[in-house]
Amino acid sequence: MKLVVRVKLLPTPEQALALEATLHACNEAANWLSGQAYGHQVTSRARLQVMAYTALKARGLSAQPALHVLRKVADAYGTLKANLKAGNLGKPSSKRYTKATGKPISFRKDAAQPYDDRCLSWQTADRTVSLWTVTGRMKNLAFTGQDDQLAVLASHRKGESDLLYRGGQWYLIATCEIDEAEVNAHPASFLGVDMGIVNIASTSTGKRHSGRHLNRRREADRKLRSKLQKKGTKSAKRRAKRHAGKEARRARDINHKISKSIVAEAQRTAQGIALEDLGGIRERARLRKPQRVTLHSWSFRQLGTFIAYKAQRAGIPLVHVDPANTSRECSQCHHVDKRNRPSQAVFTCRSCGFVEHADLNASHNIADRGWMAWVRGAESQAPALALIA
Template structure:
C-alpha cells in the first residue's frame, strides 16, 4: 500500500466559514492549554496526558469527546516530533535547548485533524459534514480535480486535516492506494539525467526544460534579497509567503515531470534508470552563481516522486552510480573531462561521437541501468563440476556462495 495526501477545496457559505474559523481557534486554544499541561506535569505521552486534560477539555473547553481526544493526540505528536528531531541530531545546541525549554505553541489557525466520527463525506453530493463549536455543520461543498476526487472516494483512510490558507478552506485527506504488480521483465530502460538548465533529459531525447522555472526563481531570489535587506517584520512575513509559493511551484513542476516519465515507461513496458545524487552538493564544485541554483534545486524530491509514481504503476526503477555519466562515451567507453567542451555539448576525444551532453549522460544511465538489472536479476549458477566422492567436507563446501 502507498500513502498519499489528496487535497480538496471547501466552498463554505459565510455562516459555515465563520463556524470553521471559530472551531480552529477553539481547538488550537485547547491544544495550547493541553501542551502547557503536558509540559508542566512532564507527561508528553497520550494516555498519561489524557488523565490530566480529557475531562477539562469536554467540560470547560466545550469540545466533543472525539475532538478532545484528537487535541490531546495533536499535542503529544508535537512533543514526539521535537524529541525525534533532537535524537536525530537535526536540533542541536541552542536551538534544541530553546525547543525543549518551553511548551509547544500552536497558531490560532493551525491545521486540525478530524476522523470519521467528527467528519463524514458525501461523494455523490460533493459535500462534507463536520463537527464545529456551533454544532454539526452539514452540506459544506467541496471541489477538486476529477482524478483526485475518484482516488479520494475509493481509497480514503483515516483522518483528514482542516486547513485555512489566506481565507480559503481545504481538507487534506490520506488515501492508501494498492501498488500495481511490478514488471519483472522490462523490455528496456529509460535513462533520466537531471540537471539545472534541463531539469530532466531522457535517453529517448525528450527534454524537460527548466528555463521558465529558472527565470521565476531568479526573480524570486532578487525579491528575496530586497526583502532581507529591509529586515522589517512585514518583510519577514512576505519572505515566508514567497518561500511557500516558490516551493509549491517547484513541487508542481517535479510532479508533472515525474508523471510524464512514468507514463512513458509504463506505456512502453520499460523501467527507469536514475542517478544516485546523494551528496551531490558536497561533491560538485561550481562558481558561486551556480552554487545557489544547485543548492536550491530539489533533485531528491523529483527522484522521490518518480520512485513512488513508478511503484504505483508497477514500473521498476534502478538507481545507478552517477560518477562520470556526463564524461563517458557510450560508444567507446572513453572517460575524460575534455569530452565536455562546454556545459551543453559532448564530443568524445577518441571516437568522435558528439551530441547534447545531457542526452549522452542519459544514454549512459540507461546502459548502466540495463547492466545493473541484468546482474541483480540473473541467478548465479555455479559452473564448477560437482566434487568427486570422498572429497573432504571442507572442500565440498568451498566455492561460490
C-alpha cells in the same frame, strides 16, 4: 499504496468563522497540553490522556477532537525525541539543540487539525462534507477539486482527513488507499533520467524538459524577494509571503507535469525508470556561486518523489543509482575524465572521440547503471505516501 488528495472547501462566511474558531480552539488546546507535557515531563499518549483528557473536554472539545489533540502533541514530542537521538539537532551543547529542548513545542493557531470518520463524513456525490466544529455539527459544507482527484476520493478514501487553512483558503486533505499495479518484472530496458539546472530532466530517449524559461522566472522571483526583504515594511512582508506561495505552487505544478511525462514514456515503452540517488547533493556539488542558488532552491527531491509514486502506481520498476561521474563517463567506451565535459551542453570523449549532448550522455549512463542494478536485484522502493496537488 497511500495517496493524499486535497480538496478545496467553499464555506459560507458563517461556516468560515466556525471553521476558524474550531482550528484556533484545537491549537490553543494543543499549546496548553504541550506546556503541561513539558512541565510534567510526560509525553506518551496514554499518560497524557490520563492527565489531561477531562481538561481538554472542559476547554470545549468533544471526545474525538480531544483525542486527536492528545495524539498530535504526543507525536510532536515523539518526533523531537527521534531527531535528538539521531543528532539532527546537533550536540546537546549546541544552540539549536538548546533552543529545541528549552521550551514547550508550540503550534500555530492555523495548524492543521486531523479528523476521523466519527467527526467528519463525506457526501462525495453531492460534493459536501459534514464535520464537527466548536459551534456544533456543520452540515452541507461544499467542496471542489479536479475530476480525477474527486474520482479517487470517492473510490479509495480511507482513514483520517486534515482540516487546513492556507493562503486564505480552506482545504481538506484526505488519505486514500489505492491498489498497486503489478510491477513489470521483465522491463525491456531502463529509462535513465538525468536531473540538472539548465535542463530540469533529460531522458535517455532524448527528451529534455528545459529549465531556461523557468530559470528566468526564478531569477526575477529572487530579485523581487530580495527587494521586498530589503524594504522590510509590513506590506512588503505580506507580499513576500504571498509570492513565496506562488513560487512553491509553480514548482510543484512543473514537477507534477515532468514526472507524469516521464512515467507515461516509460509505461508506453515497457521500460523501468532509473534515477540518480541525489542524497547529499548539496554537500557534494561544486558549482559557481550563481548556480548554487538554483541548485539549492529547486526541489529535485520533490521531483524524484513524484516520479517514484507515479511509477509505483503504474507498476513500473524503479531503481536509484550512484550518480558519481555520470556526467564525466562516456556512455560508449565508459572512459571517465573531467575533460570530457568542455562545456555545460557538450560531451566529447577524450578516449574514443564520441560526441553527444552532455545531459543525454549522462542519462544513458544512468540507464545502464539502472539495468545493472535491476539485474543484481537492487530494486528501489517507492515512497508510501505522496501528494496529489
